[in-house]
């Protein structure tokens with residue numbers, strides 16, 4: 001179960017810990033606070049969805065937690081090791097060793113085959129290429145018969161499954177997914193969500209997924225709700241109905257806060 005607040009020190013039984021993470025964009029006088037002191041801790045082998053109104057900071061949270069962007073303040077720990085505070089080179093190495101990322105638009109390299117796309121993270125991390133393991137990972141996502149195709153020869157759902165295999169092949173400590181079903185039809189979305197849930201429940205992966213969709217969120221073990229850059233709620237064992245209801249109230253609460261603040 002996700003815990004948030006009072007997150008002061010990291011222990012290795014946590015896949016991910018954020019301590020008072022802040023992110024400001026822009027310069028003084030013209031700055032936007034995208035994350036306003038976010039603290040959370042996620043145990044390994046959990047599937048967490050992050051939801052919230054547009055502009056609440058979901059993508060920023062994912063980017064900062066995944067080391068794709070640097071927080072303005074606070075700390076991020078992955079598997080007990082601090083990610084924040086090092087050089088850009090150290091951050092890149094940290095990310096390649098410990099993190100997987102799945103994007104809404106797949107982000108596969110168009111000139112590489114499916115198999116080459118999946119071996120790429122191992123090459124970049126300077127690891128031995130275990131071709132058999134790469135093929136097994138592609139078989140796991142149902143693409144064992146598409147190894148030598150190019151991304152353009154695949155459907156959107158198949159491309160996202162390649163992206164899942166690419167994210168899993170390095171056996172990362174945490175996989176982050178930003179709207180992984182946002183560009184997919186209902187059936188492909190269901191396949192992708194089932195694969196993510198299997199990665200967690202059969203293989204012990206830790207997955208953090210941003211989504212707008214209550215049905216997608218219901219595949220997770222729990223949902224964290226963000227509003228105005230802060231965690232404002234936590235829902236274990238979500239269903240599409242309970243998630244949709246919380247989202248409606250979140251919108252009301254955010255409106256009330258803005259009225260009170262006069263913005």
Ligand SMILES: Nc1ncnc2c1ncn2[C@@H]1O[C@H](COP(=O)(O)OP(=O)(O)OP(=O)(O)O)[C@@H](O)[C@H]1O
Pocket residue numbers: 025026032033034052053054055056057058059060061
């Ligand atoms: N590069 C940037 N420069 C300036 N402001 C930014 C930048 N990226 C995000 N923001 C601002 O930070 C806040 C949070 O943005 P973010 O994209 O994280 O929200 P989100 O919850 O993911 O939104 P959406 O659901 O619409 O994708 C917003 O007010 C946004 O305008």
